[in-house]
Amino acid sequence: MIKLAILASGNGTNAQRISEYxxxxxxxxxxxxxxxxxxxxxAKRAQALGVPAQYFGRADFxxxxxxxxxxxxxxxxxxxxxxxxxxxxxxxxxxxxxxIINIHPALxxxxxxKGMYGHxxxxxxxxxxxxxxxxxxxxxxxxxxxxxxxxxAKCELSDEDTPxxxxxxxxxxxxxxxxxxxxxxxxx
Ligand code: GAR
Numbered sequence: 147m148i149k150l151a152i153l154a155s156g157n158g159t160n161a162q163r164i165s166e167y168x169x170x171x172x173x174x175x176x177x178x179x180x181x182x183x184x185x186x187x188x189a190k191r192a193q194a195l196g197v198p199a200q201y202f203g204r205a206d207f208x209x210x211x212x213x214x215x216x217x218x219x220x221x222x223x224x225x226x227x228x229x230x231x232x233x234x235x236x237x238x239x240x241x242x243x244x245x246i247i248n249i250h251p252a253l254x255x256x257x258x259x260k261g262m263y264g265h266x267x268x269x270x271x272x273x274x275x276x277x278x279x280x281x282x283x284x285x286x287x288x289x290x291x292x293x294x295x296x297x298x299a300k301c302e303l304s305d306e307d308t309p310x311x312x313x314x315x316x317x318x319x320x321x322x323x324x325x326x327x328x329x330x331x332x333x334x
Contacts, residue, residue: 149177151222153230158188160228167325246286251316254282258291268309297327
């Protein structure tokens with residue numbers, strides 16, 4: 147069994163979709179969800195799904211090694227960032243080389259980098275009157291949104307689109323493709 151840990155910071159629609167997609171799969175399973183904001187709605191989703199969820203704060207990620215110990219104790223094979231908004235600490239990158247996957251709600255390298263997450267991305271895309279946006283699923287390295295791209299999917303935008311309607315189009319792409327791309331990557 148290939149064990150996934152999902153890291154999330156907020157709502158958790160991607161974490162839920164991935165958990166449901168692999169439910170009952172005999173090769174890949176979501177072992178746990180880790181979240182870094184105490185009131186993140188993803189914790190409620192995890193509970194409803196019956197997936198173990200654990201909160202870790204800044205010191206656990208960057209100072210005392212608690213997150214890495216947790217992942218190793220549970221024998222996690224791959225780490226999935228699903229709306230996780232902190233830079234991945236170095237000890238995790240070393241322990242999981244090319245085994246951490248992120249989703250970004252834009253067509254990288256456009257609209258990436260520090261501060262470019264969630265709704266901020268869609269606001270910038272609309273402000274620049276882009277004709278298209280999309281999702282990028284990529285391997286994580288020590289920089290924000292820079293690692294090797296595994297997959298991109300696009301959606302068309304019109305003059306009528308608002309940040310909210312762009313978010314909805316991106317959400318559809320994320321739900322459709324993220325679990326499938328994870329599956330392909332971890333099965334090699
Ligand atoms: C998703 O759109 C994801 O692509 C984005 O945050 C949202 C999380 O939604 N990630 C980033 O912006 C990372 N830079 P969710 O919590 O409902 O899955």
